[in-house]
Amino acid sequence: MKVLYYVLAFIAGASLSIEGAIGGTLGENIGEIETTFYMFTIGFMTVTLITLFFGKGDLSQTFKVPKWKLLGGTLGSFYNLMLVISVPVIGVGLAVIAALFGQIAMSALIEHKGWFGSSAIKFSKNKGIAIVLLALSLYLVY
């Protein structure tokens, strides 16, 4: 049964790439920011429906938590916009690797500093190796 969830996680990743691949094409047709706006609007509608039926959390927390905790969507929209812009130029594969590189390096920095309430984890040798390898990988694919 667990295998099903492994497959689901894999499909989740595949969906991300397909979103970028199709979004890039749509971006060329109707404009990049328009495409990102469209993605988030339809995404919001769909997730609202899903939350209505399956959500078990507490939406009212939105008004109680410190405002910086709500920044996620704003940051996410910049990432999506950049993906829509980059895919037609550099392809999906390179876009994925470049974004992962930035993501992993940033995560290491955030943890090192303990920002956003994360427990501080000092930058280790392994993290360094990982980032060098990622840079190499980016260079090869580029």
Place this chain on the structure above:
Amino acid sequence: MGIIIVILTLISGAVLGAQSAINPAFAKKAGSLESAMVNYFFGAVIMGIVVVLFGKVDMIAISKVPTWQLLCAFFGVGYVVLTILSVPKIGVSTAVILVIVGQLTTGMVVDNFGWFENSVIHFDLKRLSGVVLMFIALYFSLKTDPKKKEAQRYEVAK
């Protein structure tokens, strides 16, 4: 041109890294689906403003594209929902690795065949070694300190 786009994409990945640090802080209080919903809401609001300020504001153009191009939004939602479903069952780090494997495999396949009207970029030895290095990097990145579950940082949900 290409290199600038690569650097900008890298920066956007860094922004996403910040987002995945912020998300759990809110999701812990409000719930995963609720957090995704609020994120989508603010993403839509911000992009709505950006479209009005800088866009062609010609959303009518959307009625002229083939329907399959409009499916991109649902793949994004699919990612969010599938991650929320699988993380509690298989754990964050396993899920993160599988998501990245799925992302890379699909990305390389789409490029190789030029699916969805994208230009064809053939899968060659350089790309293969890039992907292999990527997985070794992932191994090093995740093995650092298992106790802290740092993999959580990559738990990306819009």
